[in-house]
Amino acid sequence: MQVHYIIYDVIDSFLSYLSNVKHFSPATILAYSNDLVIFARWLEELELDAFTINKNDMRIFVSEMVDRAFEVASINRMLSSIRGLYKYAVEKKIIDSSPVTNIQNLKSKLKIKSFMF
Numbered sequence: 001m002q003v004h005y006i007i008y009d010v011i012d013s014f015l016s017y018l019s020n021v022k023h024f025s026p027a028t029i030l031a032y033s034n035d036l037v038i039f040a041r042w043l044e045e046l047e048l049d050a051f052t053i054n055k056n057d058m059r060i061f062v063s064e065m066v067d068r069a070f071e072v073a074s075i076n077r078m079l080s081s082i083r084g085l086y087k088y089a090v091e092k093k094i095i096d097s098s099p100v101t102n103i104q105n106l107k108s109k110l111k112i113k114s115f116m117f
Helices: 007-020 026-045 055-067 072-091
Strands: none
Touching: 007 026, 007 072, 026 055, 026 072, 055 072
16 A cells, blocks of 8 residues: 655654754754755646656756756755655655655856956
8 A cells, every 4th residue: 555645744754853863953954944845845836746756857856946046056955955855765665766866966167266467
C-alpha cells in the first residue's frame, strides 16, 4: 500500500530532525525552511507531486529559478536544501530514490576585479 505524503508534512519532519537530532542552528533551519517552501510552492504551481518528480523536473526547477533572477549562490543553496530533504525521505523510506542525486550545482559567475590605474 502506497502512502500519500504531503510535502509540507515531510518538510516539517525534516526541519525538526535537523533541529533536534542534527542540532543545526536556528538561522540554518530558517534558510532551509525558506528554500523548501519556495520549492514546495513551485511544485504546487505546476501541480507536481514532490515524491514522483524526476531529474528532468528538477532541471526545470533550476532553470525557472534562474529565470526568476535568483543568484547562483541562492539556487545552489536551494539545491542543497532539497538534496537534504530527499536524502531524509529516502532514509525514512518515503521514496526509493532522490530526483536530485545527479543534479549539479550551477557554476558561480567569475568575479573580475577591476583595477583603476
